[in-house]
Amino acid sequence: MSLNESSKIGVVGAGTMGTGIAQIAATFGHDVFLFDAYPDQLEASKNSLEKILNRQVEKGRLSAKEVQDILSRIQYQSHIKDFAKCEIVFEAIIENLRAKKDQLARIEAITSKTCILASNTSSLSIASISSGLKKPGRFLGIHFFNPAPVMKLVEVIPGISTDSEATVQARNLINSWNKTTVLAKDTPGFIVNRVARPFYGEALRIYEEEIADHATIDWAMKELGGFRMGPFELMDLIGHDVNYAVTESVFKAFYYDPRFKPSFTQKRLVEAGLLGKKSGIGFYDYRKGAKNTEPNRDEKLGTEILNRILAMLINEAADAVFMNIATVQDVDLAMKYGVNYPKGLLEWADEIGIETILNRLEKLQDEYGEDRYRPNPLIKKMAGNHQQFYS
Numbered sequence: 001m002s003l004n005e006s007s008k009i010g011v012v013g014a015g016t017m018g019t020g021i022a023q024i025a026a027t028f029g030h031d032v033f034l035f036d037a038y039p040d041q042l043e044a045s046k047n048s049l050e051k052i053l054n055r056q057v058e059k060g061r062l063s064a065k066e067v068q069d070i071l072s073r074i075q076y077q078s079h080i081k082d083f084a085k086c087e088i089v090f091e092a093i094i095e096n097l098r099a100k101k102d103q104l105a106r107i108e109a110i111t112s113k114t115c116i117l118a119s120n121t122s123s124l125s126i127a128s129i130s131s132g133l134k135k136p137g138r139f140l141g142i143h144f145f146n147p148a149p150v151m152k153l154v155e156v157i158p159g160i161s162t163d164s165e166a167t168v169q170a171r172n173l174i175n176s177w178n179k180t181t182v183l184a185k186d187t188p189g190f191i192v193n194r195v196a197r198p199f200y201g202e203a204l205r206i207y208e209e210e211i212a213d214h215a216t217i218d219w220a221m222k223e224l225g226g227f228r229m230g231p232f233e234l235m236d237l238i239g240h241d242v243n244y245a246v247t248e249s250v251f252k253a254f255y256y257d258p259r260f261k262p263s264f265t266q267k268r269l270v271e272a273g274l275l276g277k278k279s280g281i282g283f284y285d286y287r288k289g290a291k292n293t294e295p296n297r298d299e300k301l302g303t304e305i306l307n308r309i310l311a312m313l314i315n316e317a318a319d320a321v322f323m324n325i326a327t328v329q330d331v332d333l334a335m336k337y338g339v340n341y342p343k344g345l346l347e348w349a350d351e352i353g354i355e356t357i358l359n360r361l362e363k364l365q366d367e368y369g370e371d372r373y374r375p376n377p378l379i380k381k382m383a384g385n386h387q388q389f390y391s
Ligand SMILES: NC(=O)c1ccc[n+]([C@@H]2O[C@H](COP(=O)([O-])OP(=O)(O)OC[C@H]3O[C@@H](n4cnc5c(N)ncnc54)[C@H](O)[C@@H]3O)[C@@H](O)[C@H]2O)c1
Pocket: 012, 013, 014, 015, 016, 017, 018, 035, 036, 037, 038, 041, 091, 092, 093, 094, 095, 096, 099, 103, 120, 121, 122, 123, 143, 144, 145, 146
């Protein structure tokens, strides 16, 4: 049996991600059962989806009839009985291992033997969630990005017990939803949340050393690097509580590798409740009439900042390949479509030259004497052999 347009889809958790996944599935013609433990949340999900889709009608992207059809395919439910009819169920409840294991065990008990179960977890291991299942072979990670209907990337993460057939089927289904899927090993942060750490971490380090202020670092990354948002703007948007929690969880999961060390500056922002845009103040002041500092548009300084952060990002991307977390192509696709980087990091490395990247990393390691800056063995080897990632 293979998943197709007529496959019925279950979604657990009608929050931000669950609502988005339900929207995608219904848009592609599936009947969707969306379950949440909290009735208020079902109501809120329904209202928000109606609003989002009606805006699409106003913008001329969808007809009123199309929106009606999409909405009619989603059934909001306060029970999981109908999951018995589903061929795949996506779990998108709170990021809590106990809650996920309990809920998935209940779902496993009522679904058919062939029904695939998927978790949208960002930071828990697929192995740990699967340990509560009787048939972990049909369970895997399927990690959408926020907002799910907009972001093209989906990370597909088979766990240690996942059957290859379940991975192939789930991946084909997500590809049929016009998404770009990448395959990642079940390791902390998968691809995107691991490789992107230096975008924030190295920017914070430069800020803490007072090499430049936040506005200047953001300017350098956007104007000189072509990134859509600077690291500080992006952290303010994500929320420092959320961004810090991801950094801390990756740091712990990597047995306190200094490459992933969280920053005191960000910790203090969280402690003070200065969470960014949502609280009115983060690195920038978002309150009405507030004045924010202008960047220092010094090209030499800006280039130094960009080169340093980029070298650290490329080192991390190379590590994901070196440790066989994902292929060169998938690492690049992940960063382009999961966090909108202007170029794939490894493609960028080829353009700059692997030897230049190695020199930048060695200079940093030499200057600071910190393991954080150690060049990845793959970068060293490739530089020595004058190799490129794409050739
Ligand atoms: N928000 C993001 O940017 C993002 C991105 C990728 C992945 N994720 C992951 O997706 C998952 C959901 O995140 P979210 O941002 O949508 O959270 P959310 O808080 O918006 O939604 C979670 C929903 O789950 C419901 N819920 C909680 N416990 C439940 C239970 N036991 N049974 C059924 N429903 C339950 C809540 O009522 C809520 O509606 C998490 O695992 C998160 O790590 C989030």
